Amino acid sequence: MTALPLPTRMRAPGLMVAMVVMLVGFAVASRDFAMPGNVLNIIMQSSVLLLVALPMTFVILTEGLDLSVGAVVSLCSVALAQVALATGSLVMTSAAGVLVGALAGVVNGGLIAYLRIPPFVATLGTLGAAQSLALVLTGGQSVTGLPSNVLFIYGGSILGVPVPILIIVAAYAIMHSLLYYTPFGSFVFALGGNREALTLAGVSWRRMLMAVYVLGGAWAGAAALVLASRLSAGHPTAAIGMEFDAIAAVALGGTSFERGDGWLLGTLLGVAAIGILRNGLNLMAVSSSVQVCCIGILVILAFTLEAFRAPEL
């Protein structure tokens, strides 16, 4: 196998190559792609995915997986929409979303950390449960007529900066600090890398694993708020399949599915890559059904490129 001249210590080189190719390709193919308005568009549209993909990185770092996240976002979105209609309060609405998400996280974490059910199976189960619950709560209908304060979350701006951008900047700052600047962050790496090390350090790995899934659920609630605001409705199947984009973004970003090897900034870039791909394909009038296939191909291509890189010494 011939080694490609990719830097050996660079993370996710396949993603970097793919990004450059996509940016150049779309800019050539579509006149609208490189316009400032479209760039803002890509960022805005990626905000929901980022809120889900950041905590998904934590989950995958623990050698875990959360398949339920799309269904949980859907469930949160209808729950918070109903609370918004009933109370009209943004605080109550946000709290409802985060709380429902966190509860789903407690169920996931409990199954995985305390009942020792493999994450794949446990979250597959909660996927079904959350999806059903969302449909039952709404009778399959969208919850529309959200008050203007909820719509402000996606449509509004503060000091000229769109609110979703403020939210993703804050979200990244929080999750980055949590992972790299707190003891909890070290424990997340240890959960995937060496659980015995945690036990010997006097830390309960079960409690930490639980915390990771609850954190993921809470962020799913926040993502649901942004999504509901964007759609002007809570929709019981709005986020179906979002786990696919989220896991793809994390994988693209160079986080490994074993041994707690990962990189949060990579996830940010992975989300950007998926946002760019979807946006570019939209501009070229490619249907969203075909887009999913393109994301799959992107992930596989990025990993193939990496397989050809010279081994790290």
Added chain:
Amino acid sequence: MSIDGVAPGEPNAGGDWRPMTDVQDSADLTPKLELRGISKTFPGVRALTEVSLSIWSGETHMLLGENGAGKSTLMKVLCGAVSADSGEVLYGGRPVRIASPADARKLGIAVIFQEFSLVPHLDVAHNVFLGRAPRGRIPGITDRSRLYAETRRVLELIGFDVDPRESVHRLGVAHQQMVEIAKALSQNARILVMDEPTAALSDRESERLFAMIAKLKADGVAIIYISHRMAEVFALGDRITVLRDGRRVRTLLPTEASPDELVRLMVGRSVDTTYPRQFRKPGATMLEVRGLSAVSGISGIDLIVREGEIVGLCGLVGSGRTEVARAIFGADKVTSGEVRVFGRIHPGSAEGSARLGMALIPESRKSEGLALIRTVGDNLLLAALPQLFRSGLLWVATGRAAAQRIVAQLGIVTASLRQQALALSGGNQQKIVIGKWLVARSRLFIFDEPTRGIDIGAKAQIFALIDELVAAGAGVLMISSEQSEIVHVCDRAYVMRDKRIVGELQRAQLSEENIVRLGMQQ
């Protein structure tokens, strides 16, 4: 006076030992730590039976025993990872409860583990202070500058030159062991437990550790030191306790023990520590390496291995021994030079090696040599599958017979072929790795540290096995950090320094002094 709670009549000559100190204050009249009648039963195994032990401030207490003698369990009881079923622990004369690692830490007990307790994708500093990171001014946020400063201080203390920001997975085994040591020392422990701390270290690094131990002793730290190396036991130990089958056999002073005596106590029978070998006249050349250089940095390697020979490859850790083995085997990319196996040019791939009848038994059994969660039978057949089943169909009976034959031939202790490999002791795991290549009819073996982490009894068995291999016409290239092993076992040896071979020693010239002289920087 029954110091260690020993039953009358049980020999316990070391029991009345006291540390020699100038000032005899009251603290010196009670042991720092005392274990009384500790018992522990795991499902199906009686791991510890009524073990009593006392450790004084400023003492280095050597703990000896074969694998499975109860050393690790005793250590886990001490550090709170396992709680004893019965018995008590006294700290400075007061009874204490060690129910969790946090309790042990509060008492100032720190453990240097052999099976690394490190997180691979965290840097050195975060590993050293895992769970104890200094808090900064912002609540919940780690004070990174203090974290790195304190780590640097500890690393300097043990004379270990590594960047605290380097990710641990990039470090070699020896350096990881140093991080493990730094981790334990950073806790300012009053009682330090070390499980074979030098197993992965070069002589120079070991020397540094010994100097460190002397300093800690002078500061009144009590040290429990588990070792399989006789030289260390006598050089470092103030007292020696031998465990066997979960019981304490005897505690004695170095002056009243001899290596043979200790081995006899450990195994309950006499094992010859000199690994007797029949040296034969070597046959035809099996492996010929000329001017081999590889991407891993080794260069200009010339060596040959002949039929019926055990050839040693020695040098300090990091001198390039493993890299030579990997390049010969085709696991690392070769940049120049050639490897001939039975006169044929080696294709430069691991599959090619297997086809040519060459086997590499790697240093880290757990990650490279064995599929731990698979069964003993599966592991034994792994390398031979293409040869045994040319049709592509796996005949269960044929496979079982082949595996059964090897289990019997090597004396692998396993409940059945269906036993998971991870349940076996280190010695038996090593036999499986060797056995797997025997099934594949390999004739040229490269062993990388075949006895690392293996107790003395199993070591003798492994060497007897290697001797059998060469008696049957195999050729062996053996990497070892234990020079005494090279001296006792090898027909010839090559010595490496800085990724090159710097000398070859014939049987008559083989001595630890010669190896060290060649291997050290001039």
